[in-house]
Structure formats: structure tokens, C-alpha cells
Amino acid sequence: MSSTAPKWPKRYALADCNTFYCSCERLFRPDLRGKPLVVLSNNDGCLISLSTEAKALGLKVGAPMHEAREIIRQHKVAVFSSNYQLYGNLSRRVMATLDEYTPDLEIYSIDEAFLDFSHVPPGDEEAYATQIRARVLRDIGIPVSVGVGRTKVIAKAASRAAKKLGAPALYLEGERLESTLRAMDVGDLWGVGRRSADKLHGRGICTAWDLRQHDNTALIRQLLTVTGERVRDELRGVDCIRQTDLAEKRMITSTRSFGKRVFDRRDLEEAVSTFTGFACEKLRGQGSVAGGLTVYLRAGSSMEGTGITAQVHWDSPTDDTGTVTREAIALVRALYRGGESYSKAGVFLWDIVPAGQAQTSFFAPPPPQASPLMGAMDAINLKWGRGTVKMASCGTKQDWRMLCEHRSGKTQLAWDDLVEVRAERS
């Protein structure tokens, strides 16, 4: 954008993919258009994405699979295990398209992004947003809803309202903003969760509009901390949620539930080694090193059990999988109690800094980092798939691995696996 661009008011658009994971699966199964389908969490534990038709049957996001099973069977709902490689691939394509429509794209999650709309002439917001939706739908096949407003909180509310209305796009300001907020429960606002909504309801602040009009700042702070105050101010058109810098994670985690109970220490070591490999790969991917490691084990069942952790901090941060894995295994051995059963494990990397500016200890010898070996490992795994090359301590049997009974077929694992077909009408 040139600096001579007209000074129009700041506006944001939120582009939000509709039931994203379901839409991704449906791309490869056009026969499921208009039919109910659900995507399951890792380990096939609960429902994380539901098509509109599935919601209409009374199924709920987050519901455990064993409670949903009967409805699913009765109505022949199509069921998929989650396939993050596919979703990530399609997400990148959607984001690349959105990027063409704004000088500043802020990717917020796998299926949502904020677009700076300041370059759109006032009055053209909905037309422009509608155009974006049509383009993404045509080129990629994923439906998105676009909400526009003076702040991010309003843009979020607008996209939610657009979905509800079945509209491709919605710009909220003036009277339309007021009537929409009056009809919206305060708990449906971005940043107001269930706990906070309960507190607000107790004080008679029931709708989004009630919160917007509430002048007792001290009370808002007391109930919701500064987070709630910011939501209220955003509703008033004050732009106060700064761009979250998602470029570098300050903490990297990798945790999984097991497919079945684990008793054996060696199995735990394998699992934790595997998660350590994933986490270090992410760490190197963002060009960082970590100074601390926490190992987490869940003893007992996934719901009633208790989590136990142990951590270690080292003087010179590292990104070397071998080094971190040795530490992780030592922590597993410290935590392990024979006779106990475990349902889940994980690793957290923290004290993360960019590799270049890591403060190394004067006394400690520099740890191996960014070695050619790690580079080669990452390159191979990127090309041939995660886990092609890994530490021996990760094991080969991996009995503890999670369930994925409904994974879509191998040919649909990655977009790039697809055969390109051109058809011409004669």
C-alpha cells in the first residue's frame, strides 16, 4: 500500500473456514455433500468437528465418542479420524489466497485469519468480503465466512453472526452492530468463556450489548481481569488487541494419550523419546533452542488419573534431539513407578530463545546444536513423512500408539499425493 492511500477508518475482516476439518474431508468425498459427518480427536476419543447436518442430529463438539456412537450408527454419520497433514496443507492454500486480498494477513489458527481491511473503501466491505469467499470456494473448495468490523472482537462477532444467518459476509457497524450484539449472549464473545459468562450473568450482564454498555470498569476488572475490559473496549470500537506474534512459540509441547494402558517402563521411554523428537523438530523448524524440559506422565485413567511431572534446566540451550532425549529418558526413569498404569505422556520444551542469541554458560561446554545430522534428519522427514528417521530409543513396535481407526485412505493423506486430472468439455 502506498503512503498516499486515503485515510479510511481501520477495519478488520475475520475469514473463518466453516467446519474446517469436515470441509477438508468432504473435498475428497463429494458423495458426502449434504450428509452428516464428524471428525474425531486424536485417539478417536471425542468429536472435534461436525458438519451442519451432524449438529442438526444433536451431536455436540467435544462430546466423547462413546456417548455419540448410538446417534452415529442410527443416522449413518460418516466418521473420520483427524488427518492434520491434510488439514495443514489445505490451510496453507487458503491462507495464501487470503493473503492476496490484504496488505496485512494475521493467521490466527489453522482455519482463521484476520485481514487488515483499511484499504477497502467504506461501503464496499461486504462486497469485497463476498468476493474473497467466492474465490476461496472456487479455487480450493473450502467455504469461509467473513465478518468485518472496526475491531477484531467485532469482526469475530460478525463472522459468527454471518454463519448463523447463512450469509457469506457481514459488516457490523451502527444500528446493525447494536441489534446483533443485543441478540448475542455475552458468552458467545471472543475472550469470554463459560466461567466468565456465568459471573457476568450473575450480575445481570447477559448480552454482548450489556457488556458494551457497562461503565463500571472496576467491576469488569474484578470479574474478568484486564482481558474482559479489553473485550468491552473493543466492542466500543477501540482497537486494543495487538497483533499476537505467532512467529516463535515460547513453549513447545508434544503430548498424546495412549491407545491402551501402558505398564512397562520401556514403552514409556519409547513414547517420550518419540514426543521429544517431534518437539525438537518443531524447535529447529522455528530456529530456536530450548533451555528447559519437562516430562509429563499421567498415572491412572485419562480422566481420573493424576499427572506427575519432572523437569530439568540446562545451562546452555540446545535443539539437539539426542541431547534432549537422553535428559527425557532420565526424567522418565525418575518418575516411573512399577505396578502403576499410565494413560498419557508428554514433553514440554520451555525457556525458548532464537538459536543465534542463546546465552550459553561460561562454564558449560557448548552443547551440540544445529548439527548436520539434525538438518539431514529434518530434511528426510519432511520429504518422506514424519518419523521416517528417528532415534533408536523411539522403538519400532510402538504398542502404546493411539488409535486411528477411521483415518481417510492413504491417497488422501497429503494433497501432493493426488493425481492431477484435467477435463475439457467438448
Next chain:
DNA sequence: TCTGGGGTCCTAGGACCC
């Protein structure tokens, strides 16, 4: 019997210091 995984931000309270 069965309930995901990966993040961020904020606050209260303890430890410690002068």
C-alpha cells in the same frame, strides 16, 4: 470401559531483598 492436543495471557502469593 470409553473423554484431544497445543497454545497464550493474567493474577495471586511466596520468597527474597533492602
Next chain:
DNA sequence: TCTGGGGTCCTAGGACCC
């Protein structure tokens, strides 16, 4: 017999998000 006030840093836990 008597026992301040203020600051910083760290950590655990709560709440929220997708």
C-alpha cells in the same frame, strides 16, 4: 516488648482460545 513498607522475581493455577 517490640516486628514496616515497598519492590522484584518466580511459579502455580485459572481462564481462555482453536
